[in-house]
Amino acid sequence: GAVVSQHPSWVICKSGTSVKIECRSLDFQATTMFWYRQFPKQSLMLMATSNEGSKATYEQGVEKDKFLINHASLTLSTLTVTSAHPEDSSFYICSARDRAGRETQYFGPGTRLLVL
Amino acid sequence: KQEVTQIPAALSVPEGENLVLNCSFTDSAIYNLQWFRQDPGKGLTSLLLIQSSQREQTSGRLNASLDKSSGRSTLYIAASQPGDSATYLCAPLYDTDKLIFGTGTRLQVFP
Numbered sequence: 451g452a453v454v455s456q457h458p459s460w461v462i463c464k465s466g467t468s469v470k471i472e473c474r475s476l477d478f479q480a481t482t483m484f485w486y487r488q489f490p491k492q493s494l495m496l497m498a499t500s501n502e503g504s505k506a507t508y509e510q511g512v513e514k515d516k517f518l519i520n521h522a523s524l525t526l527s528t529l530t531v532t533s534a535h536p537e538d539s540s541f542y543i544c545s546a547r548d549r550a551g552r553e554t555q556y557f558g559p560g561t562r563l564l565v566l
Numbered sequence: 567k568q569e570v571t572q573i574p575a576a577l578s579v580p581e582g583e584n585l586v587l588n589c590s591f592t593d594s595a596i597y598n599l600q601w602f603r604q605d606p607g608k609g610l611t612s613l614l615l616i617q618s619s620q621r622e623q624t625s626g627r628l629n630a631s632l633d634k635s636s637g638r639s640t641l642y643i644a645a646s647q648p649g650d651s652a653t654y655l656c657a658p659l660y661d662t663d664k665l666i667f668g669t670g671t672r673l674q675v676f677p
Binding site: 484492494495499545547554555557558559 | 570602607608609610611612615655663664665666667668669670
């Protein structure tokens, strides 16, 4: 149980285009989902926390107009990187927390984004 | 500022050795602390979770200790195997529901 999927697993796009990444909880309902970014040889950095039905909370330094987050249902959150640039190339990982439990976050397999 | 440091940054050992991976965190007001494993280009696998009131947790060949007051946790890996090769991340959880990740220890165990 407690499986989180992400789609796509990798994506290459041209500079200036927008890319949408989906995060789904497959066998549980997630009231809260988290989006992280990981640059090469660095650790995961929390970008934003998304609660179902409300606006996401962004961490300091993360542009909310550039990284659009939608959490419209208890099993799906999306991250859209708008007008992507090469510096947005990174590994994006989502996690989801079961509505029944406070502590454990279940992580997706990640999405590798390369912006040319 | 909440920061997490892991030492060593990289470790290369022959199989069979017992290993010690260290994690220190600047803000000791944690709710719990998790150790994760990350294989290259992959997501995270949770290994152990220690509550702030606990001193240690064990799972198979893995044992994690926690000294909350001094801001330290240690992951012990017994009888290391080549399949243990990965990056190990520690992440304390704070009451803001925020996991703060360390920079990781890259482990390579060779036959």
